[in-house]
Amino acid sequence: DGSPLHWPARSYDKLHGGLLADGFDEGSCHSRYQSAMYRRNAGRKPSAYLVSKLRQHEALQRRCGPGTVAYSNALEQLRSGKSGDIGSQDCKYLVSISYRGVGNRILATASAFMYALLTGRVLLVDPSNELGELFCEPFPDTTWLLPPAFPLTSYTNFSLDTVESYGNMLKNKVLRTDIGDVPAAAQLPVFAYIHLDHDATQEDKFFYCDEDQSLLRDIPWLVMRTDCYIVPGLYLDTGFREELARLFPEPDTVFHHLGRYLFHPSNHVWGLITRYYDAYLATAQRRVGIQVRVFGKQPNSPALLEQITKCTQRHGLLPKLLTGTDDTVMPSAPSRKSTAVLVTSLKSWYSEKLKSMYWENAAITGDAVSVNQPSQEGHQHFGAKSHDAKAWAEIYLLSLTDTLVTTAWSTFGYVAQGFGGLRPWVMYRPENDSVVPDPPCGRDVSMDPCFHAPPFYDCRLKHGADTGKIVPQVKHCIDMSWGLKLV
Numbered sequence: 296d297g298s299p300l301h302w303p304a305r306s307y308d309k310l311h312g313g314l315l316a317d318g319f320d321e322g323s324c325h326s327r328y329q330s331a332m333y334r335r336n337a338g339r340k341p342s343a344y345l346v347s348k349l350r351q352h353e354a355l356q357r358r359c360g361p362g363t364v365a366y367s368n369a370l371e372q373l374r375s376g377k378s379g380d381i382g383s384q385d386c387k388y389l390v391s392i393s394y395r396g397v398g399n400r401i402l403a404t405a406s407a408f409m410y411a412l413l414t415g416r417v418l419l420v421d422p423s424n425e426l427g428e429l430f431c432e433p434f435p436d437t438t439w440l441l442p443p444a445f446p447l448t449s450y451t452n453f454s455l456d457t458v459e460s461y462g463n464m465l466k467n468k469v470l471r472t473d474i475g476d477v478p479a480a481a482q483l484p485v486f487a488y489i490h491l492d493h494d495a496t497q498e499d500k501f502f503y504c505d506e507d508q509s510l511l512r513d514i515p516w517l518v519m520r521t522d523c524y525i526v527p528g529l530y531l532d533t534g535f536r537e538e539l540a541r542l543f544p545e546p547d548t549v550f551h552h553l554g555r556y557l558f559h560p561s562n563h564v565w566g567l568i569t570r571y572y573d574a575y576l577a578t579a580q581r582r583v584g585i586q587v588r589v590f591g592k593q594p595n596s597p598a599l600l601e602q603i604t605k606c607t608q609r610h611g612l613l614p615k616l617l618t619g620t621d622d623t624v625m626p627s628a629p630s631r632k633s634t635a636v637l638v639t640s641l642k643s644w645y646s647e648k649l650k651s652m653y654w655e656n657a658a659i660t661g662d663a664v665s666v667n668q669p670s671q672e673g674h675q676h677f678g679a680k681s682h683d684a685k686a687w688a689e690i691y692l693l694s695l696t697d698t699l700v701t702t703a704w705s706t707f708g709y710v711a712q713g714f715g716g717l718r719p720w721v722m723y724r725p726e727n728d729s730v731v732p733d734p735p736c737g738r739d740v741s742m743d744p745c746f747h748a749p750p751f752y753d754c755r756l757k758h759g760a761d762t763g764k765i766v767p768q769v770k771h772c773i774d775m776s777w778g779l780k781l782v
């Protein structure tokens with residue numbers, strides 16, 4: 296059977312088709328090379344071009360990363376505030392600030408990496424939100440964590456109002472794209488802050504236009520903050536499109552590959568994942584993941600429970616139940632098939648109800664259905680280590696299931712579906728908490744995450760536009776009508 300306990304009876308590709316570099320020290324990060332044996336769904340194959348580009352990028356990270364002469368020089372340049380002769384500097388940097396929940400942070404970091412890959416920048420991540428505790432280093436023989444004593448001392452507070460933001464520099468005409476020629480490198484600032492948060496303005500979102508990218512290209516340091524998955528926006532930039540098409544002949548796999556490449560659970564989190572998987576999921580014939588995202592102070596909701604059962608039973612994800620009090624109401628014969636349901640939620644109520652339902656009533660199919668939930672944290676905490684480790688472990692466990700049901704609008708679910716290579720069933724967001732949406736859920740159009748704060752502007756025509764209609768790879772999301780996703 297597929298249990299990793301029986302490894303190495305089943306062959307698996309620990310490098311995911313060349314996506315991962317060989318030769319890392321295994322002890323410092325067990326998940327990196329063990330993850331393939333926990334995945335029944337081996338996922339899609341990365342293109343040979345992506346694989347070679349990743350190896351090139353790793354070389355860049357080593358050549359320019361912390362501890363190198365190039366890095367000291369670039370820091371010196373940043374301290375001096377003078378952009379100088381940038382042509383002679385071949386190391387340019389992107390510092391990524393991610394925040395909010397674990398799902399948001401993963402999508403933000405993957406987005407920053409995509410941009411770094413496209414623009415040949417070294418990616419460094421702000422370590423203040425536990426990226427170093429939750430994940431292993433992704434690049435061999437160097438670090439992606441921004442070292443302490445970074446000269447822009449208040450960078451973690453950069454926000455909408457920061458005067459050095461690209462949007463504000465455009466607004467204040469410190470930078471201009473309307474005067475024809477791109478300015479000489481010496482006239483450019485040494486750094487710019489790229490604000491691509493949910494509250495980004497139209498000017499900030501000019502980032503997704505070609506001319507703006509030509510300007511940004513020569514700025515040695517960029518600091519980016521986002522809480523979104525901005526990759527569908529990068530497809531709107533004509534300058535990136537050809538390269539993206541070569542890297543990802545299947546556009547719906549961008550996060551699938553980048554996620555599996557970048558995010559390896561640290562040993563502590565890997566322990567949480569593998570112990571749970573081996574105890575509760577490994578021996579079942581079928582695994583169904585149900586992500587029940589409870590936002591804010593939403594009380595236990597019978598309507599949401601009904602939405603879950605309707606969705607899973609209508610689409611054959613879980614068996615229907617035989618109901619009635621008569622003892623003769625029994626399936627004709629036990630099927631000996633087992634389904635393990637993994638529920639993740641801040642609340643325990645939903646999984647307890649499901650568990651009783653499948654104990655007190657027989658499944659029409661006679662299948663044995665077990666329902667388990669790893670943690671019930673009650674509510675969302677910020678900056679709590681063990682809380683974040685559990686969230687990350689649960690996202691990963693969901694990605695190891697065969698069938699996935701997610702909650703609309705949640706980045707937690709997006710990450711699970713992308714890692715798992717699963718096109719989920721999305722439970723629609725109800726207009727009113729006491730009414731079950733009809734239909735309760737729908738099959739997502741792709742496994743790639745939804746971009747929640749896209750631009751609504753056609754860069755070429757220079758006016759507002761429906762950005763879900765500009766390129767065939769970018770469509771609107773089924774769970775958030777204004778969002779964009781790759782298909």
Ligand code: GDP
Pocket residue numbers: 395396397398399400587588589639640641670672674675676682683685686687689704705706707708
């Ligand atoms: P989103 O807010 O749904 O887009 O997802 P995020 O992961 O960005 O933020 C939600 C945060 O709430 C998570 O990172 C967790 O800290 C917490 N959380 C929400 N749902 C769950 C859950 O099912 N399990 C656990 N352990 N934490 C959760």
